[in-house]
Amino acid sequence: MFWPIVACVLLPWLLVYLGLHVVQRGIIFIDIAMAQMAALGICVAILFRVELESWTTFFIALGFTMIGAAIFSVTGKRTSQVPQEAVIGIAYVVAAAAAVLFLSRAAEGDEEIKNMLVGNILLVTPREVWERFTLFAAVGIFHFVFRGNFLLVSFDRDGAYQKGLQVRWWDFLFYAVFGLVVTSFVRIAGVLLVFSYLIVPAVCGINLAQRIRNHLLIGWFIALLGGVSGLFLSYWWDLPSGAAIVCTFGALLVLVSLVAVCRNRTKRAG
Numbered sequence: 001m002f003w004p005i006v007a008c009v010l011l012p013w014l015l016v017y018l019g020l021h022v023v024q025r026g027i028i029f030i031d032i033a034m035a036q037m038a039a040l041g042i043c044v045a046i047l048f049r050v051e052l053e054s055w056t057t058f059f060i061a062l063g064f065t066m067i068g069a070a071i072f073s074v075t076g077k078r079t080s081q082v083p084q085e086a087v088i089g090i091a092y093v094v095a096a097a098a099a100v101l102f103l104s105r106a107a108e109g110d111e112e113i114k115n116m117l118v119g120n121i122l123l124v125t126p127r128e129v130w131e132r133f134t135l136f137a138a139v140g141i142f143h144f145v146f147r148g149n150f151l152l153v154s155f156d157r158d159g160a161y162q163k164g165l166q167v168r169w170w171d172f173l174f175y176a177v178f179g180l181v182v183t184s185f186v187r188i189a190g191v192l193l194v195f196s197y198l199i200v201p202a203v204c205g206i207n208l209a210q211r212i213r214n215h216l217l218i219g220w221f222i223a224l225l226g227g228v229s230g231l232f233l234s235y236w237w238d239l240p241s242g243a244a245i246v247c248t249f250g251a252l253l254v255l256v257s258l259v260a261v262c263r264n265r266t267k268r269a270g
Contacts, residue, residue, distance in 0.1 A: 001122075001231065001232075001235060003124050003125065003126055003129055004121050004122050004124055004231055004241065006129055007121060007124045007128075007129050007132075007188070007227070007232060008121070008223075008227030008228050008231060008245075009224060009227075010129065010133045011129070011132055011133060011185065012141060012197050012220070012223035012224070012227060013136075013140075013192075013220055013223070014140050014181060014200070015181070015185070015194070015197040015198050015223070016197070016198075016201045016202060016205075016219035016220055016223050017140075017143070017216060017219075018178055018181065018198060019031070019197070019198035019199050019201060019202035020202045020205070020212070020215055020216065021150070021154040021174065022198060022199070022202070022208075023199065023202045023203060023206065024155050025157075026085075026152050026156045027072075027084055027085060027088060027134075028085075028199060029085065029088050029089060029092060030072060030088050030175075030178075030193050030240075031178075031182065031194065031199065032070075032092060032121065032191060032192075032194070032195040032200040033068065033072075033088045033089075033091045033092035033095065034175070034178060034179050034182045035182050035186045035191040035194040035195060036062045036091075036092050036095040036096050036099070036191055036208045037065050037068040037091065037095045037179075037197055038062070038182050038183040038186045039061075039095070039099055039100055039186055039191055039194065040061075040062045040064050040095045040096075040099045040102070041057075041060045041061030041062070041063060041064035041065070041183070042057060042061050042186075042187060043098075043099040043102040043103050043269065044064075044102060045057040045060050045061070046061055046103065047103075047105055048104045052187070055132070058183065058184075060235070061183045061186075062067065062179065062180060062183045062189075063207070064095075064225075065179030065182060065183050066094075066176060066179060066182070068091060068175070069117055069172055069175035069176045069178070071087065071091060072084070072087070072088065073168050073169075073171040073172035073175055074176060075087045085162040087119070096105070100268060106256050110132070118241075120188075120190075120241060120242065121188055121189055121193070121231070121241050121245070122234070122241045123188075123240060124188050128188055130153050131184075131189075132184050132185060135180070135181070135184055135185075136181065139177055139180065139181055142177060142211075143177070146173075148191050149165060149170055150170065150174060152164065152165065153167055153170045153171065154174075157211075179219065182194055185197075189242060192243070192246050193242045193245055193246055194214070196226075196245065196246045196249045196250075197223060197227075197249075199221070200222065200226065200249040200250070200252065200253050201218075201219035201223040201249075202215065202219050203221040203253060204218060204219060204222045204252065204253060204256040205218035205219035205222070206219070207256055207257060207259075207260040208256060208259070208260060208263060220260075222252055222256070224252075225252065226245060226248045226249040226252050227245055227246065229248050230244045230245030230246070230247070230248035230249070231244070231245065233249070235249060256264045
């Protein structure tokens, strides 16, 4: 349990930050679509019998996420008759169906479909943890350096256009880096857990606080609590770790939502 707990402590902080951007942009399902495209790349590697932990597999998966980044940055127009969520949904469904088709031709297809969805974070190795932590730290520094433009594009898109920013270019940068993070995490965590780490803590933070800094602090706490609690529940009750963590996040979101509703009613009554 030691290294899975370390993974749940060291890795989710960047996912929470990126999740706040995703929620603010109103493209909630882009993370699960990007995760599914990374998983599709892994399925292609499996079909061609490439070693799963090799750099070849990583770059195949990253290539698919870069395709997604290009598609989503082009379709994120300021005004469009087709909502971007529709494009994201189509991309997810096609990627999921293609992954099933590819895995149907592989001998271990059924087991890989399960791993693709829920992963198995209990099997994470020290090397995987530190490699991903190093990558996440580098991405965090990149976002910190360009935080002004990224925050403006995500939180005040009209203001970004008025300031003359190349919004599509910054969108592509965001999605490309986002895809890099998702690609590195989806193999150990699975598509559903990646989605949960990105969205649930961010939504909890937004429900309980007003300022972005507080959103982050609350989101980090929820990510830590949900991840570690889900791991221990999976250990005690002999449950799949990924599914247990996802359901724990769901329970925490319900609890936080109830607290937010009660607090708002108290404020109105006062």
